[in-house]
Amino acid sequence: MSRDLSYNAVMARRGEIMKKALGIEYDEFIQSEIAFDYEGMMEKAGYSLDKVRQIQQQTGVGNTPLLELKNITRLVRKTSKKGYGASILVKDEAANPSGSFKDRRASVSVYHAKKLGYPGVLAATSGNYGAAVASQANMMNLGCIIVQEVFDSRHLGQPEIIEKSRKCEAYGAEVVQLTVGPELFYSALIMLEETGYFNASLYSPFGISGVETLGYELVEQVRARYGKDPAYIVVTHAGGGNVTGTARGALKAGAVNSNIIGASVDLSGLHMASDIDFNKKSFTTGHTGFGVPFATWPDRTDVPKNAARPLRYLDRYVTVTQGEVFYVTEALAHVEGLERGPAGNTSLAAAIPLARQLPEDEIVVVQETEYTGAGKHPQAQLDFARRNGVKVIRGEPKQNVPGKVIAIPENFSQLDITEMDLERMRRSYIRNAVTRNNVTEVTQEELGFLAEDAKASPAFVASVLEGLGVKV
């Protein structure tokens, strides 16, 4: 009995393979082509905050320190209007077992896989999540396969991704290293079928509920120390799980007035599935290449309904340049004594200009750091960029051109943000929801769902639908 392993045959079996590999009956929550019961799914398929805390306590995940960046805050005040410059705090997520907040996400998936009796876990990810799953799998005595997109067609790999492969192998996981392309998913499906492993998807309710503790903890810590809530919580944004989980946790802690601000590195113009563009970028996550498409169409992943729905939670979405993040990475090491990895520093780069917009007595929280090391270090990245034809200069942030020029700011006051047009993204989400589902008419209930999912008013949704020629 041999299975047909051709691309089309395997993709045609995807629903069936995924159902077995996740154990979630999504049908239970799906209400129509467009609408589904998001909160119901999070509640019934996921775990409660208390249970997640208990799971994470067992594996040493979470309860990370919240550090006040006193010198960076001083630099912010020196470059702000008088009386302005909020205190910047950072949640040191690098203190998690595998070195990033992704341990929170992995811990719940791996716990669930163990509980259901799966022999192992598989994750398709080139990011820190691989190491997190591998580390948690070891704690739970499960097998582990990590499928990564690593190389271009010259067999050249981003040093950061090579490091992420190494870290998974250091935990003894099987690492499947692929060249660029979305067919990574096809490879993952074949291996799920072959091994009967659990799909530790980044986008299941398990993963997202695992991040809720991050938002919850940081609000508790800020309140205990400062007697107030943070004005801004700045979150490095890519696939949307970080924003979604953090915001849900902060809301569960009652921090309804804290603004959730997503931050991504601007990589506009580079195509994520392009063999040529692949090694022209100096960031492998936390960039607009993921941030924009996942926010405007979350249901593009390996699960039928994505639990990461960032538009529901974003109050603002800002971008920074590659050069600014490298500059801020240096600042964190040199004036705060914290040598940390790239992704968390994206939200730190955004937090600096954001803190300038607030009075001194307000608080801005950068909700993560990640470990750094060979390959992840700015020197490794800038050297790789140069060898791939990217120019590295000192200059104003606006001189950055993704894939062509990286401009390291000349001074601290140049650090800035570019505001993304969230209204346009909400419109784009609504368009995707109707065109991808091929609908020409929506019900009032569906309109209500779209309004919730895009965090927009029903009137706004109705006007966008009208513009698209969709009847209500």
Added chain:
Amino acid sequence: MSEACKQGEWVEIHYVVLKPEERSHDVPDDTKKVPLECWIKGWALSSGTTGGQIEIRTPANRIVKGTLTRVNPGYAHTFGPGVPELSSVGRELKAMLKEGN
């Protein structure tokens, strides 16, 4: 230069997952021109030489066949050489902290 492995040694293999004509229709043109390739590490099930076909047992206990590419593969990524555009950033910020108050 070819390398030889003994049975049971930690090695890396390579194989083509999808030929260019088998790739998904939605990949960009430059990607569609090249195959989807794969590298996996595991323990050799027999002796072999680089460039030849071999089977391995992976850490997840799968048996996979491919072309032997490396024996006892290691890592060559580094912290990178010094970058002049970055080297003075720390000093500049420390000087700024000393100014005024």
